[in-house]
Amino acid sequence: MIKLYGAPLSNYYNMVKTALLEKGIEFEAVMTPPSQEDDYRAKSPMGKIPCIETDDGFLAESIPILNYLEDTHPEPALLPSDAFSRAKVRELAQSLELHVELVARRGFGALRGNEVPNDVKEGIKSDLTKGIGAIKRLAKFSPWIAGDEFTYADLVGYFTFTLGNRSAQLNADMDLFADMPGAKEWFEKVAARDSVKQAEADQAASRRG
Numbered sequence: 128m129i130k131l132y133g134a135p136l137s138n139y140y141n142m143v144k145t146a147l148l149e150k151g152i153e154f155e156a157v158m159t160p161p162s163q164e165d166d167y168r169a170k171s172p173m174g175k176i177p178c179i180e181t182d183d184g185f186l187a188e189s190i191p192i193l194n195y196l197e198d199t200h201p202e203p204a205l206l207p208s209d210a211f212s213r214a215k216v217r218e219l220a221q222s223l224e225l226h227v228e229l230v231a232r233r234g235f236g237a238l239r240g241n242e243v244p245n246d247v248k249e250g251i252k253s254d255l256t257k258g259i260g261a262i263k264r265l266a267k268f269s270p271w272i273a274g275d276e277f278t279y280a281d282l283v284g285y286f287t288f289t290l291g292n293r294s295a296q297l298n299a300d301m302d303l304f305a306d307m308p309g310a311k312e313w314f315e316k317v318a319a320r321d322s323v324k325q326a327e328a329d330q331a332a333s334r335r336g
């Protein structure tokens with residue numbers, strides 16, 4: 128059985144966990160914080176969460192994990208069937224991570240009440256503006272982020288925008304959905320899925336301690 132290492136407070140962990148739930152794959156959740164201990168870096172080379180343990184070994188990085196789950200458990204599909212459409216979903220998911228998530232994370236301190244230097248905030252504003260421009264060109268929101276099929280990009284997008292919008296608001300006074308028609312409705316639709324409700328409930332429980 129797959130073991131999922133990580134913790135419900137991590138949005139990356141939740142991308143993988145919701146994909147496991149969507150696919151009905153049995154898994155064991157092993158509560159693990161990020162760690163620079165050699166023992167954990169043997170599992171997840173950067174010491175980050177999540178990583179998974181399979182019969183063949185350990186695997187880190189959420190998007191490759193999502194692709195692995197798709198390869199090993201194709202049904203229900205979280206990628207379209209034709210090669211180009213699959214690649215477009217991967218392009219969107221990777222763009223969300225590189226151009227929204229990682230930019231928003233530079234201002235993560237603000238979410239914990241810490242001061243973020245002005246030059247960092249300015250960088251976040253200009254890079255998020257550019258990144259959101261790319262997402263607007265790629266995303267469809269009709270009704271799902273990549274078009275008519277629900278895909279893992281919906282899960283990546285949901286958890287990216289959850290953190291991204293909070294950071295954008297606190298650091299750059301931006302609403303990432305402001306100029307993105309259909310994005311708010313899409314977000315609510317993803318939030319209503321059982322997998323996401325479960326991940327959010329587990330996150331709330333872990334916040335309560």
Ligand SMILES: N[C@@H](CCC(=O)N[C@@H](CS)C(=O)NCC(=O)O)C(=O)O
Nearest residue numbers: 137138139161175176177188189190
């Ligand atoms: N690119 C990685 C990012 C994972 C990541 O940054 N996880 C965070 C928790 S949400 C973490 O482990 N942070 C601790 C660290 O960066 O050392 C992925 O796709 O899984």
